[in-house]
Amino acid sequence: MIEWLFLLLPLAAASGWWAAKRVGTSRGDAGPRADSAFLRGLNFLLDEQPDKAIDLFVRLAEVDEETTEVQLALGSLFRRRGEVDRAIHIHQGLISRPDLGREERGYALFELGQDYMRAGLFDRAENIFDELVEMKLHRERALEKLREIYQQEKDWARCLEIAGRLRRLTGEPMGTESAQYHCELAEEALKRGQGAAAVTQLHQARAADPACVRATILQARMAMDEGDSRRAAVLYGRVVRQGPQFLPEILPELVAAYRRSHVADELGELRRLYRIHPSPRLVTMLAERIQEKEGDEAAIAFLVEHVTGRADLVALERLLALRASKPADAARTQAVLRATRAVIEHLGAHQPDYRCGHCGFVARRLHWQCPSCGHWKSIEPIQPAAIDNRTPALPSDPTVRAA
Ligand SMILES: [Zn+2]
Incomplete structure (x- = not known):
């Protein structure tokens, strides 16, 4: 639905220079007729009737081959309908015109670049967007498209270069993206066994985005691999501060780091983490540890308290499984049933x-x-x-x- 509205953006710009052109030059009697037909085409798009719009633009293009904006609209419509060959044909025809103005050429090139991207011809698309940047036309949009291409090609070094150019052009910091590119490069270096290169990339990632949780996770994993479990535990602790929502992601590694660095009170540490971010994965692990160290009743009590406050189905299932394995005890059964009803009522009310x-x-x-x-x-x-x-x-x- 909304994609047709995006189509109107370049069209609005296109009709802008059409209007300007019509003031300056006489277009004979084809002008006003074509003008109202063009607006009718736009209305078809607003009414989500792209096929009718295409029919109309095709007829318009036959009457007046010179009209750049009709050609642009048609090419863009064909691309959006998946007819990339026809879109390419139209846009190539446009840019081969010797009389095409600089602005119009910029629009046609940008459209052609998108056609090539859609067709998977990334080399050609890249050349076009490079040309636009060179011409200082649609520079920001062209750089964004180049970044998209390099991301698809997983060419992270070039992504970084484009991010830098975008930063200088727009003033946008691009820190989050740049840090992710450095992390991608670090992971590649690690796969090749180049630890020093990975360390450099991770430093740069943190310089670009001090809150980059992925860089900290990678640093922690490297410390673990090097056998420095104490440093790994410190780094995992930093992950918890930087992004507690990622705790479930690192939980098994974090516990392994605690074990290897002989953290004395592992259960106490898990309880501390539980207070920071009680994810289902942590609750499951904590319930298991409590069961091991303090027995079934303590684990059941912990889970009852947890599900009383949260509609956590994984924890509820654990609780019911634990309860089912125990002989009946009236008071405990009542507590479990109350907690179960509370969870189900909450979920039912939101369903x-x-x-x-x-x-x-x-x-x-x-x-x-x-x-x-x-x-x-x-x-x-x-x-x-x-x-x-x-x-x-x-x-x-x-x-x-x-x-
Ligand atoms: Zn519906």
Whole structure:
């Protein structure tokens, strides 16, 4: 839907210079007719009727081959419809015109570059966007496209170079992106066994973005590989401060670092981390440790307290599994049931009751016409999904959840 609106941006610019041209030069009697037809074409696009717009622009182009903006609109429409060859043909035709002005040439080149990208002809697209940067036309957009190409090609060194040029051109810091490119280069260096090069890249990553959690994780992993588990534990601690939401990602490594550096109170450390970021993975691990060290009842008490505050289905499943393995105890059973009901009530209250079969829109009540896509009778009550009973009980390995 929205993509047609993006199409209007270059068109608006295009009709801008058309209007300017029409003031300066006489276009004979084809002008006003073509003008209103062009606006009709735009209206078809706004009404999401691209096929009608294409028909109209094709007829316009036959009447008036000179009209650059009609050709641009047509080429762009063809590309968006997946007819890249036709788009390329039109845009190549445009830029081969000797009378084409500098501005118009810039638009046509930018469109052609996008055609080549869409066709996977990255070398050609790269040449075009380089040319635009050289011509100082659409410089920022062309640099963004070059960055896109180099990202697809995983040419991180060139991504860094483009990020630098964008920074100088726009004043945007580009720190997050640059740090990620340095991390990519560090990972490549590590794969080649070039530790020193990786260290340099990671330093540069942190210089570009001091909050780059990926760089810290990589530094911690390198310290672990070098056998420096004490330094690794310190670095993992920094990860927790920089981005506690990434804690589940590093949890097994972090615990391994604690173990190897002989952290005395591992359970206490896990409890401290739990207070910072109680992710399902950490809760599962912590419940296991509590069960090992303090017994089943302590683990059950911990899980009851946890699910009382959070609708965490993984933890609830752990709790029910632990409870099922124990002989019944009235008070404990009541506590578990209360906690279970609280989780289910919370999830039930936030669950949509109706879904549109056409666009996926979810609703809390029945609409006969979908408010999102406008279809009639496409919204129906949601039926609970069938549970696959062959699924084995959840294993205690937290990594299985990611599979
Ligand atoms: Zn819908």
